[in-house]
Amino acid sequence: MLEPRGEPKDRTSVELFAGGGGLAMAVHRAGFRPLLVNELVKWACKTLEANQAELRSDEEFVPPAGHAWPLVPGDVREINFDYLWDQVDLLAGGPPCQPFSLGGVAKGEEDRRNMFPEMFRAIREIQPKAVICENVQGLLRPSFRPYFEYIERELALPFEQREGGVSWREHDAVLQARLSEAPADPKKRYEVVTIRVNAADYGVPQIRNRIIIVAFRCDLEVDLTRFKESIAPTHSEAALLRSIQNGSYWRKHPEVPHHVREHVESRLPKAIPFDDGRLPWLTLRDALKEEIDRRWPLPPVPWDKLDRREYQLGGVLDHIGWPDARIYQGHTPNELDRPAKTVKAGVHGVPGGESVMLTDDLVSELTANSPPRYRHRYMTVREVARVMTFPDRWILKGPRGEQMRQLGNAVPVRLGEFFARAIAAALDEAESRR
Structure with missing residues (x-):
């Protein structure tokens, strides 16, 4: 893995769909300071509060170093992110996977639980340096593959917003045309890397096949080849x-x-x-x-x-x-x-x-x-x-059932930390060249 250079930086993060805290904890361990954490489910919010989060008041603020994680419970669609513009290094989250999982109803993009559009809205309002998403491999099934490739292109061009009444296929055609052109503003385009992972290959005592999507803002000129080398599996x-x-x-x-x-x-x-x-x-x-x-x-x-x-x-x-x-x-x-x-x-x-x-x-x-x-x-x-x-x-x-649900929906902490550290190191290296 790439090693961070020089003194540790005050890296910041925002966590959406935090659940019981697996990915949020992982990102925090990797050196990112949470500026906002969001979750909808009541018991998961109580779990976050019982550990490192505290309820944020209605006042929007950027917490100082050492502050508890500011928890904003409720529907992500009702959260404003504008006050965090250009202050976030890493936007993290695992949009609900039920629309795409084998265990769910598999309605894909037609399912109202599909929260990828909210990730893209957060990017438009925050303009983070990097993004990490974790989701099920069901997104790569043949029936969903075209839509997943559209998700990747949306992540690459999140500021090319889909208008109401426009189908995703029509919007996808626009995105493909834009991606063939040089970016007018590199801060509004991202380079996207999608990785199939088995958590066991990264020191997690569990067979857990997932996809991890990482995106870096283009103006940073992150060395993607070195980043990919840094996330090679460590266990077999x-x-x-x-x-x-x-x-x-x-x-x-x-x-x-x-x-x-x-x-x-x-x-x-x-x-x-x-x-x-x-x-x-x-x-x-x-x-x-x-x-x-x-x-x-x-x-x-x-x-x-x-x-x-x-x-x-x-x-x-x-x-x-x-x-x-x-x-x-x-x-x-x-x-x-x-x-x-x-x-x-x-x-x-x-x-x-x-x-x-x-x-x-x-x-x-x-x-x-x-x-x-x-x-x-x-x-x-x-x-x-x-x-x-x-x-x-x-x-x-x-109760037990809710605790198990939180764990089953979580990102294994060790897996999330491995990738978050690799992202931090890639940002450090890119910024050291500027």
Whole structure:
């Protein structure tokens, strides 16, 4: 990754569609100071308030360094951004993905929940140096691909506003013509980079396939080639398989029963790719133990405590056992020695409904003629938060279902921080040449 040059700069950000705070936290960790944070959902707003945000009054102001995140709750369509003109380094947000996700109704651009137009309005009113958006890979499905390419062109030319009554296809034709011309004002054009990512490839203990869209204002002349090089994946499945095979993975986890190790090793592929120079994917076991951010292992959840009672096991926030976990066809559980499955906001109407995990505990005694069978349970909210790389101190407000929904809709903090740091470094390098 590119490294920031010289003294750290006072970088600023605006966060839209903040949800439970994953991307906002990531951007803040990367050195950006939030000037405004917006979210619509009540429980997500309460989560933000319980951590680093405070409700902003009706007065519009630019907060000084060290100020809490100014939270403006409510519909983004009712927010004015003009007072932040030319004062924002990074505009960040994940416009609601339901219009484009496989789990949603997939109406795409016709869905009223499509908030990309509000991102473009914010750009017109703020003129940030850079933009980052995260969304589902459903945007790249063949049925949505033409509209996604239109989104990319809108992001490149956000000041070429679509007029009422003009279809997106008509507007897209105008944008394509403009992009073939040299920009009259480079401050009003952006260079756009779209990246397919699997969060596991960036040190997140979860298989999570998404797209990240980054845009830089053209007048800055950011070196896009160097930026793309700086965001190359850092972890791989092949490295994890090698670490299991050579035993280095097990040396990190000496507590693992021998029958678990044998079972995992028996399913290794016969041919494991050669060293690719990356670090091993992190696993669910890594997340629950101390291998990520040097945290303490989460205490075990006793089988007689799966009763929704707030024992706060080991004094850990939201580490509460939950009953009635089931495994059935099409609903496979998480395995400890693989990255977790994608954390989802809702499955068949149940927030976090697929967050079931196999444990190291056997259902019955081992026999010579059958593979081991392991007991399973629902993951606690805190375990899911660790899979999303949220810090243990981050308070999630609302009942379990709302907490799980916030996590499922979030950007993994470690993934967002990686890209936000790369953006900061690219801006530093571009500005050092000016």
